[in-house]
Amino acid sequence: MTHSLNEIEATAKRAARGAGLSWGIAEEAAKACRWLASHKLPGVTALAELLTLIDGVPHRNVSPISLDGAWTAPSGRLCPLASGTALNDCAELLLKEKPIEMINLSYPLLLIPFAAWASVHINTPVKVSWSNVTISTNGKCIEINNSSPHINVEIATVLSCYPAKDFQTGASKPGMRGIIEPSAWVRLTEFSDRTYAPATDASRRLGAGSGNSDND
Amino acid sequence: METKTKVDKRVPLRAADQVMRLNRLGSFHQCRLSFMRILTRRMVKEKWAFTRPVFDINANGVGHAVYSAHTPCRSYSLVVFAHDIPDADRSDRVIAHAWDSTFTLFDGIPTSDDIERLRKNIPLQEAGRVTEKELSVSRANRSVRLWEHVVSCLADGIQPEITEITKVGYLMRTTAVYGSGKLGAADREMISGRPECAAPFQIEMLSVFLTRTYVRDLVQHIAKIRGKTKAVELDSNIARCMGIGNSTGLGMAPFLLNHPNLLNNWIMARETAISRVRNLRSASISEKNIFCDLLERSILSAKRWQSDHPYQLTKLMELRRDLHILASYVKNFDFYCDFPWDKIFLWSEVTLSQEAQECLASLILEPYGYLVDPLAENMSDVDTDAFRINGSMTIARLRQILEQHYGWALNIDWTKQDNCARAWYVSAEKAEPRLGERFEEPIAAYEQPLAPGRDAAALFVALDGSVGSDTIAKFLLRYPEHRHTVRRAQIVEKAPYAEIQDNTIGSDLLPIDMLRCKLAFFGATHFDPRSDRWVRICLFGNAPYPEDLQFSGVDDWSYPPLAISDT
Incomplete structure (x- = not known):
């Protein structure tokens, strides 16, 4: 069974919000899952694991302390959503001489879509590397150097982002459906359920505003 | 595009702060772009x-x-x-x-x-x-x-x-x-x-x-x-x-807030169409006749429109009254004057209710398929990168955008209970959007981001601590809770009709206005509110059936034919 990309985005957004992220970051976490799913990458699994890890942790503790020099978090582990949104926001830094380096970044796969959007902004393909993994993107297409298991690691000790001068035009294009790992979907749904207000008799009666008979 | 008539540019598009008010959006009627x-x-x-x-x-x-x-x-x-x-x-x-x-x-x-x-x-x-x-x-x-x-x-x-x-x-x-x-x-x-x-x-x-x-x-x-x-x-x-x-x-009400670019494109197409027709220097006899015929049929449609809801009853009474006033005005109107449609339009703005003004706005588009219909091509949201925040924008520029597009919200006292009495939330049952009373129900913790005005005002205050030359990137690193509002502000900068310029959580909010706007773009007629947040409508009434389509002639089926009497 496949999922529509809209389903993935909608559930991921609610889940990220359910785990306590701001609406703005939740929106981008959802777009990131959608982007990864369109490239057959397990973004939903990575998000489910990340949300479990950062559940209840103040966002500031896992955000870059500063955008100057190598990025580090007060807690010691950077969140890929906090780092990804910052990477998107300061995309121009990628055009400077030195790569952007992130130290101890959780679930680095989730950073790739943000590198893609930064790439669109600076109109230059971007390469992201950690361990023996190198992924390049021009925003839409993606090129993965190998299918190393390191692509799904829980933490990248050092992750680098820099312009991809050798980006291949034959890189793979996005698809239109997503394949989801069922247990990760269940976990996302559990986070998502936290955004729903428990129904009360009053809300059932009044909240949707139907006071009249439905038959006419 | 072929244009048979000279189109001037003396009348600009209506301003967003005139169009994007809930009571006007809640007065929209179907049109050629439905x-x-x-x-x-x-x-x-x-x-x-x-x-x-x-x-x-x-x-x-x-x-x-x-x-x-x-x-x-x-x-x-x-x-x-x-x-x-x-x-x-x-x-x-x-x-x-x-x-x-x-x-x-x-x-x-x-x-x-x-x-x-x-x-x-x-x-x-x-x-x-x-x-x-x-x-x-x-x-x-x-x-x-x-x-x-x-x-x-x-x-x-x-x-x-x-x-x-x-x-x-x-x-x-x-x-x-x-x-x-x-x-x-x-x-x-x-x-x-x-x-x-x-x-x-x-x-x-x-x-x-x-x-x-x-x-x-x-x-x-x-x-x-x-x-x-x-x-x-x-x-x-x-x-x-x-x-x-x-x-x-209510499931439909948040749609307009959740799709700002799409809303902009719908309104932009209709406003562009209205402006094109108002800029026509002259109208032919046949164009005038099409308008007058459809005005008469609009009067019949308004007569058949049933509702028991007090809000809609008042609007219906005004619509019926005003369409007769419009018909009398048009009967004696000199269509040979310069810019006849603009003249009628300006008259309506000081004479008729908003229901009738918007009905007229839709009606004047009818004789001009060649000017209006191609605009349908621009009504979808194809800007898939619009969600991306431009972090290199300065704080000073963001302040300007907020002042220009959210001035209405910056003037509201958001600490007053009446101004934030409601909260949008999603119920655990069937994931259904609902609107609750913030100070009477335990729902604030579950609030959806559907109060752009309040959030823009909060962002404006938060910007106080930043230097004008600083970048948004730096600000958002410290204040991620304002990220969704910065995104909206950057969308509205490029898409002026993207935002409803009214309080969407006030005690006097009527969600049916939001429903009506969307449903009018669908082409619905005979809006019949069943409460302040629940409406019944009719789709494809008077439309040809599949076997009749090729014989249906001009595209005017939304208006009931005068031949069938219901008296």
Whole structure:
């Protein structure tokens, strides 16, 4: 069974919000899952694991302390959503001489879509590397150097982002459906359920505003 | 684009702070750019063919049917499952679990395997699962009283009373039409490259168009089984005036807030059309005649429009009164003057209610298909990168945007309870959007981000601590809670009609205004609020049926014909 990309985005957004992220970051976490799913990458699994890890942790503790020099978090582990949104926001830094380096970044796969959007902004393909993994993107297409298991690691000790001068035009294009790992979907749904207000008799009666008979 | 008449540019687009107010959006009427009309114009132009390969429904009204639409390049099929449900189970609420008929729009012609797969899922609606072969999922309930009246009349060999029909306007009403990826269906992006799917909501409109044909066929089928040889078919003029009802609740209200670019594109297309016509230096006799004919038919439509809701009753009274005032004004109006449409428009702005002003705005577009219809091509949201925040923008520039586009919100005292009395939330039951009382119910913790005005004002205050030359990137690193508002502000900077410029959480909010705006773009008529957050409408009333499309002439079916009297 496949999922529509809209389903993935909608559930991921609610889940990220359910785990306590701001609406703005939740929106981008959802777009990131959608982007990864369109490239057959397990973004939903990575998000489910990340949300479990950062559940209840103040966002500031896992955000870059500063955008100057190598990025580090007060807690010691950077969140890929906090780092990804910052990477998107300061995309121009990628055009400077030195790569952007992130130290101890959780679930680095989730950073790739943000590198893609930064790439669109600076109109230059971007390469992201950690361990023996190198992924390049021009925003839409993606090129993965190998299918190393390191692509799904829980933490990248050092992750680098820099312009991809050798980006291949034959890189793979996005698809239109997503394949989801069922247990990760269940976990996302559990986070998502936290955004729903428990129904009360009053809300059932009044909240949707139907006071009249439905038959006419 | 061919232009037969000189178009000046003396009248600019109406300003967003005039158009994007809830009471004006809640006064919108259908127009040439409505999605149903975009669809039927294409069907006629491309000579779509229609077939009914399956109609297998028994005497109890149980079975299935398939209705196919064939474009020049491909086919779409409405797969219908007809059910027999007890009256007590017939609810329009999203939380219902049984319906008279359930539907899916299938991409192509379904095989028998597809039908069997769909039979296990479509009757369950939200509890079922579909695939990328399905483009929409929907359901409909009978209007019990009218259904029985029509069946019994036809079974007895007589035609139903047209006054009874026009009182309700439909035999069945849909209670939800899900598209774009819901329940596993194909995402809009999978089909948006097809010309017939490029404009908004074309799949959903096609589904309703075919549903209407099915409902007519079903009522005749049931009457024939009951009356046997005595039964007659429905008079074609009576059948024509019947549309498909739709019950719409709060689920639709957040849509406009959640799709700012799309909202901008809809309003921009209509405002551009209005401006083009107001800028015409002259009007021909035939153009004037088209306008006057449709004004008369609008008066008839307003007369037939039924509602018991006090808010709508007042608006209806004003509309009926003002359309007569407009008709008198136009009767003596010198159409040979310079810029006649602009002159009428300016007169309306100081003379008529907003209901009638917006009715007029839609009416003046009617004679000018060549100026208006091509704008339909710009109504979808194709800017997929618009969600991306530009972090290099300075704080000073963001402040300017907020002052320019959210000035209305910066002037509201958000600490006053009345100004933030409501909160939008999603209920645990069926994930249904609801509107609650912030200070009376424990819902604030679950609030959805549907108060852009309040949030813009909060962002404006938060910017106080930043230097004007600093970047948004630096600000958002410290204040991620304002990220969604920065995104909206950057969208509104480029898309002036993207934001509703009114308080969406105030104690005086009427969600039906938001519903009306969206439904008017669908092409709905006869809005009948059932409460401040629940509205019934009619879709495709007076539209041609598939077999009549090629003979339907000009695109004016949204206006009831004067030939059928309901007096």
